[in-house]
Amino acid sequence: MRTQVGCSGYRIDLAVVNNNHQGEFLLGIECDGAFYHSSPTARDCDRLRQEVLEKLSWKIHRIWSTDWFRNKPVQVRLLIERIKQLQL
Secondary structure (H helix, E strand, O other): OEEEEOOOOOOEEEEEEOOOOOOOEEEEEEEOOHHHHHOOOHHHHHHHHHHHHHHOOOOEEEEOHHHHHHOHHHHHHHHHHHHHHHHO
């Protein structure tokens, strides 16, 4: 796992390393952090940024802070399931 992967405005919060292919990432994990909550247009920026990253072949998994704090075990399970799905 690596943090803040990328450059410029296209940094991914967390990136899961692909153990089967050196130098590749399996999944990008995006979280709604301080920037998201401090910017009135953050939702639109995040949506557009995700579209750009997906066009660059990134698989993105988003974790909302409210979901994380309300039910962390479910969010962890969903994340693990997504990683296992991509490893096939």
